[in-house]
Amino acid sequence: MQMTPMIESFVYHFGEMGSRWGFNRTVGQIYALLVISEQPLCANEIGELLGISRGNVSMGLKELGSWQLVQVSHKPGERREFYHSRGSIWDMANRVFEERRKREMDPTLSLLRDIMMDEAANPEEAFAQKRIAEIHDLLENITEWTQSLQSLSPEKLNTLMKLGSGVGKVLEFTDKFLGKKDPAKQA
Amino acid sequence: MQMTPMIESFVYHFGEMGSRWGFNRTVGQIYALLVISEQPLCANEIGELLGISRGNVSMGLKELGSWQLVQVSHKPGERREFYHSRGSIWDMANRVFEERRKREMDPTLSLLRDIMMDEAANPEEAFAQKRIAEIHDLLENITEWTQSLQSLSPEKLNTLMKLGSGVGKVLEFTDKFLGKKDPAKQA
DNA sequence: CTGAACTTTCAGAAATTTCTGAAGTAATAA
DNA sequence: TTATTACTTCAGAAATTTCTGAAAGTTCAG
Numbered sequence: 001m002q003m004t005p006m007i008e009s010f011v012y013h014f015g016e017m018g019s020r021w022g023f024n025r026t027v028g029q030i031y032a033l034l035v036i037s038e039q040p041l042c043a044n045e046i047g048e049l050l051g052i053s054r055g056n057v058s059m060g061l062k063e064l065g066s067w068q069l070v071q072v073s074h075k076p077g078e079r080r081e082f083y084h085s086r087g088s089i090w091d092m093a094n095r096v097f098e099e100r101r102k103r104e105m106d107p108t109l110s111l112l113r114d115i116m117m118d119e120a121a122n123p124e125e126a127f128a129q130k131r132i133a134e135i136h137d138l139l140e141n142i143t144e145w146t147q148s149l150q151s152l153s154p155e156k157l158n159t160l161m162k163l164g165s166g167v168g169k170v171l172e173f174t175d176k177f178l179g180k181k182d183p184a185k186q187a
Numbered sequence: 188m189q190m191t192p193m194i195e196s197f198v199y200h201f202g203e204m205g206s207r208w209g210f211n212r213t214v215g216q217i218y219a220l221l222v223i224s225e226q227p228l229c230a231n232e233i234g235e236l237l238g239i240s241r242g243n244v245s246m247g248l249k250e251l252g253s254w255q256l257v258q259v260s261h262k263p264g265e266r267r268e269f270y271h272s273r274g275s276i277w278d279m280a281n282r283v284f285e286e287r288r289k290r291e292m293d294p295t296l297s298l299l300r301d302i303m304m305d306e307a308a309n310p311e312e313a314f315a316q317k318r319i320a321e322i323h324d325l326l327e328n329i330t331e332w333t334q335s336l337q338s339l340s341p342e343k344l345n346t347l348m349k350l351g352s353g354v355g356k357v358l359e360f361t362d363k364f365l366g367k368k369d370p371a372k373q374a
Numbered sequence: 375c376t377g378a379a380c381t382t383t384c385a386g387a388a389a390t391t392t393c394t395g396a397a398g399t400a401a402t403a404a
Numbered sequence: 405t406t407a408t409t410a411c412t413t414c415a416g417a418a419a420t421t422t423c424t425g426a427a428a429g430t431t432c433a434g
Contacts, residue, residue, distance in 0.1 A: 006305055006312055010319060013298050020291050022207070024422065035322075036315035043381075053424045058382055079432075080380055089321045093329075104207050111200050118193055125193055128223035132197060134276045135222075141348045142280075148352035156355050161328045165335035168343050170357060211392065230411075240394045245412055266402070267410055 001037050003049055010036060011050070022100055023063055026052055030060045031069060031085065035092075040073050040082035067099050090154055097146060105143050112136040188224050190236055197223060198237070209287055210250055213239055217247040218256060218272065222279075227260050227269035254286050277341055284333060292330050299323040 003011075011032040018028020029050050034041065041049075047057040061083060064070045071086040085092065112132055120126040149157065163170065190198075198219040205215020216237050220228065228236075234244045248270060251257045258273040272279065299319055307313040336344065350357065 002311065004308060004312055006302055006308070007315055009298065010302055010315065013295065017291060017295055020209070020287075026422075036318045038311070038314040054381085055383075055425065056423055059423085062382085079378095089318075089325050093325060100207075104204060108200065108204055111196065115193055115197060121191060121193075124189065124225065125191055127225040128194055128197065131223045131276075138276050138280060141345075145348045145351060149354070151352055152355050158328075160354060161332045164332060165338055167336070167347060168339050213392075241411085242395065242413075243393055246393085249412085266408095 001033070001039065001041060001045065001049060007036060021096055022103065023067070026050070026056055027060045027063050030057065031064055034064075034070060034083055034085040037084075040071075040084040042080045042082050044080075046083070068095055090157075094150055097150065101143060101146070105139060109136065109139055109143065112139070188220070188226065188228060188232065188236060194223060208283055209290065210254070213237070213243055214247045214250050217244065218251055221251075221257060221270055221272040224271075227258075227271040229267045229269050231267075233270070255282055281337055284337065288330060288333070292326060296323065296326055296330065299326070 011029050014032035015025040015029035018031065019025055021028075023031075030046055033046060033049060043054065043057045043061065046061075047054050050057075061070060069086055069092060071084045073082045073084060075082060087095070112135060115132050116129060116136060118129075120129050149160075152160070160167070198216050201219035202212040202216035205218065206212055208215075210218075217233055220233060220236060230241065230244045230248065233248075234241050237244075248257060256273055256279060258271045260269045260271060262269060274282075299322060302319050303316060303323060305312075305316075307316050336347075339347070347354070
């Protein structure tokens, strides 16, 4: 594996972006490398390619492991470990969504739920609770929906994506065809 | 406005979460306050409630302004400005999505597109380009899709959300009814 | 058991981000 | 015009995050 300008710009940009998706720059860069390398890489090689310390590589790989984004393999006769990205692009996106949901949405929902259970001590708190309930419902909706989308087959998901705002038309159509029936009950 | 334990826990948690959504802790806290306060708040009050400096409040409000998440108002006879969160919960979520798309997805897509245009200098780069194209297509799909969802009316969006994985059934059904026609073309 | 090859851990260093508060700007009333 | 009140900016301080590299841990062949 060699750091050509093309690969470099991808890796660096992915590093910046990675930090938006819940992990730091280095972790993003390591992941980018593993994704675009056909051959699995060993920790030393990763460190050299990115110009970072061996310890940092180890921590980065550990983090990626906790996201279930890397696969470890061995070459016969070699003691060291080789790393590679795991699954298809879709799988990766799914993992990142899933993991972020667990780390961010779930704790928030739980906190909001707790607050909703409390008795409001004054009108200000009562108003706050109303707003908090709205936020809770929105987040819960989004969470449940994305979860159910994740359970769809990749083909269906693709159809859905390609539909775009056409989804609106399909809904109308379904609505009309089913007459009285509420499409929400179809789930 | 008073900082009761309920309000405090909401504000602090929102602060932590906020940083995941593209702004820092203080900005998240300020926003949380503005969302759950029925009355608009002035900058001084915000600073006191959160125990942060006046300058920091100013910067935070500026940031929220750039996200179009706050509304400024005035009280008759008062010189100072009062701030309040803007729009419904749905609007807020939309703004955050929109803004993040502009700041994160668009530059990434543009970079990936550039890389795809380059001539691969060797087999390694050729492989990298294939992967990059996959990622590009995925991101583009997601971007376009979420954009078209945002253009749906809140009611339709709600129906869609409530459908959950029932979306799969609707698709099947549409598929069957339309016979040969590819639903992807319906958009 | 020993030593070589490799990985992990973690205390402190370095880099980055965020925050403060004083100085500057702006608007208004008297 | 001057005094007053409020908002903004930004250099440097403080806090936080990330990274390094040495030490400790692990595995395995001989």
